[in-house]
Amino acid sequence: MAVNLDPDLLSILVCPKCRSEFRVDDEASELVCTNASCGLAYPVRDDIPVLLIDEARDTRETASTEG
Numbered sequence: 001m002a003v004n005l006d007p008d009l010l011s012i013l014v015c016p017k018c019r020s021e022f023r024v025d026d027e028a029s030e031l032v033c034t035n036a037s038c039g040l041a042y043p044v045r046d047d048i049p050v051l052l053i054d055e056a057r058d059t060r061e062t063a064s065t066e067g
């Protein structure tokens with residue numbers, strides 16, 4: 001589902017974890033952090049970004065299983 005966000009809104013949003021800007025992933029309906037070392041993707045529900053680290057998905061392709 002395409003993400004329909006106001007560009008002005010998107011321009012002021014930053015990752016709550018690392019303060020980097022987002023890119024929009026329309027296929028996944030997510031805002032993806034542009035910081036490669038962060039790589040969190042936040043869900044967009046009803047065109048409202050859910051910028052909660054607890055809700056975010058880690059898109060980094062590291063195979064780390066520690067923790």
Ligand SMILES: [Zn+2]
Pocket residue numbers: 015016017018019020033034035038039040
């Ligand atoms: Zn980030």
